[in-house]
Amino acid sequence: MSAFLTLVARDLRLAFRQGGDAAMVIAFFVLTVVLFPFGVGPEPELLQRIAAGIVWVTALLAALLSLERLFQADYEDGSLEALALLPLPLEAQVLAKCLAHWLTTGLPLIIVAPLLALLLHLDPAGYPPLIAGMALGTPILSLIGAIGAALSLGARRGGVLLSLLVLPLYIPVLIFGVAAIEAEIQGFGARPDLLLLAALLVLALGLVPFAAAAALRLALE
Amino acid sequence: MFRLANPNRFMQWSGKLLPWCAVATVLLLGAGLYLALYVAPPDYQQGESVRIMYVHVPSAYMATTVYGLMAAASAVALIWRHPVADIAAREAAPLGAGFTLLCLVSGSLWGKPMWGTWWVWDARLTSVLVLFFLYLGYIALINAFDEPTRGARAGAILALVGVVNLPIIKFSVDWWNTLHQPASIFRLGGPTIAPSMLWPLGIMALGFTLLFVTLWLMRIRSALMAAKLRALRLQQAA
Numbered sequence: 001m002s003a004f005l006t007l008v009a010r011d012l013r014l015a016f017r018q019g020g021d022a023a024m025v026i027a028f029f030v031l032t033v034v035l036f037p038f039g040v041g042p043e044p045e046l047l048q049r050i051a052a053g054i055v056w057v058t059a060l061l062a063a064l065l066s067l068e069r070l071f072q073a074d075y076e077d078g079s080l081e082a083l084a085l086l087p088l089p090l091e092a093q094v095l096a097k098c099l100a101h102w103l104t105t106g107l108p109l110i111i112v113a114p115l116l117a118l119l120l121h122l123d124p125a126g127y128p129p130l131i132a133g134m135a136l137g138t139p140i141l142s143l144i145g146a147i148g149a150a151l152s153l154g155a156r157r158g159g160v161l162l163s164l165l166v167l168p169l170y171i172p173v174l175i176f177g178v179a180a181i182e183a184e185i186q187g188f189g190a191r192p193d194l195l196l197l198a199a200l201l202v203l204a205l206g207l208v209p210f211a212a213a214a215a216l217r218l219a220l221e
Numbered sequence: 222m223f224r225l226a227n228p229n230r231f232m233q234w235s236g237k238l239l240p241w242c243a244v245a246t247v248l249l250l251g252a253g254l255y256l257a258l259y260v261a262p263p264d265y266q267q268g269e270s271v272r273i274m275y276v277h278v279p280s281a282y283m284a285t286t287v288y289g290l291m292a293a294a295s296a297v298a299l300i301w302r303h304p305v306a307d308i309a310a311r312e313a314a315p316l317g318a319g320f321t322l323l324c325l326v327s328g329s330l331w332g333k334p335m336w337g338t339w340w341v342w343d344a345r346l347t348s349v350l351v352l353f354f355l356y357l358g359y360i361a362l363i364n365a366f367d368e369p370t371r372g373a374r375a376g377a378i379l380a381l382v383g384v385v386n387l388p389i390i391k392f393s394v395d396w397w398n399t400l401h402q403p404a405s406i407f408r409l410g411g412p413t414i415a416p417s418m419l420w421p422l423g424i425m426a427l428g429f430t431l432l433f434v435t436l437w438l439m440r441i442r443s444a445l446m447a448a449k450l451r452a453l454r455l456q457q458a459a
Contacts, residue, residue, distance in 0.1 A: 151378060152362070158365075161362060164354075164361050165358045171351055211378055211381070218371065
């Protein structure tokens with residue numbers, strides 16, 4: 001447990017030392033959302049109808065931005081080989097990395113999302129499912145992204161490849177995240193979709209470490 | 222399966238099997254097309270355009286089956302370091318992507334007269350589109366590394382991760398309110414499709430399967446021969 005926490009603390013310290021990463025993700029999130037009223041027109045009714053979708057899609061893309069660096073730095077300077085030799089299993093290390101990634105990118109996204117939804121005139125009933133959905137969904141994004149990041153280590157055009165691999169797997173999260181908001185606004189209740197998101201989270205927590213660790217071992221050969 | 226891990230033995234075995242598969246493919250597809258286009262009755266509601274089903278359903282079935290085979294071959298390659306399974310998985314991907322594309326396009330052409338739209342974002346169509354993207358991602362990943370074995374093993378992991386999509390595709394018409402019709406063949410309670418349509422459908426499906434097997438064996442053989450050529454060239458250069 002202490003090895004796990006040490007790894008999380010290490011990644012957090014590195015992220016804070018670097019500084020700009022979380023800020024860049026949030027800046028991208030805000031800028032992209034702001035583009036939409038310019039693109040589709042500032043009519044409140046139109047924006048209200050598509051607000052949930054815009055916020056979720058741009059959150060997805062923003063999360064995608066920071067994934068490339070999840071394992072890249074450690075892979076390049078050789079720390080990944082040293083980490084693989086630790087008694088802490090590689091699967092647990094993947095979880096530690098995902099937790100640190102979520103704390104530095106997912107959590108800021110959850111905090112900023114309601115503010116952006118305000119800009120898009122989201123129906124007030126939609127805010128609780130938006131926050132709950134993002135709280136459940138952003139960890140899934142970090143986890144699934146970890147598989148993509150591990151698989152594309154050392155590949156040519158790794159960044160674009162990562163997006164191509166990870167976006168199809170993100171689609172269920174997007175579908176249920178938006179459905180939760182829409183259902184609540186229409187009076188059907190967000191519970192079923194939020195429960196499905198929670199199920200996806202549990203599935204990801206259980207399966208992703210094995211896939212990502214296998215991909216990391218592959219990269220280290 | 223392990224006897225076929227030796228590429229030479231695989232070449233011998235597939236060399237004997239291939240002509241039979243090719244002949245069977247031609248016969249089954251010929252018979253199937255004749256039955257589908259001439260013998261099978263028109264639908265009481267859809268008329269003659271129901272005949273697109275005889276291409277659409279077999280290609281849909283192949284799209285998911287090929288992915289399943291790809292994932293199985295990937296698992297074998299990862300667990301036992303089976304060299305031919307590695308190549309088999311890699312060579313199946315473009316075929317699977319082709320069947321998926323055929324399924325989506327034929328479905329779209331069928332949807333326009335039937336549903337009045339080329340596309341609808343219901344659960345079945347969306348999940349098959351995701352399958353198509355998974356195939357493309359797999360092909361991109363395989364080719365993204367300078368070392369071919371690294372690419373093959375990375376692709377194997379991706380193929381296994383994407384298997385979660387297969388039950389979603391199969392059960393999407395049960396779990397969600399979809400425009401795409403629910404299961405009429407592989408369901409509890411037996412098929413609900415008329416026998417005069419079921420038989421041509423079955424023969425087309427079998428023809429498509431043998432087409433895939435023929436093309437797959439040809440591709441695996443070419444890949445093995447290419448690997449041998451590469452090894453010989455490297456030997457010569459040394």
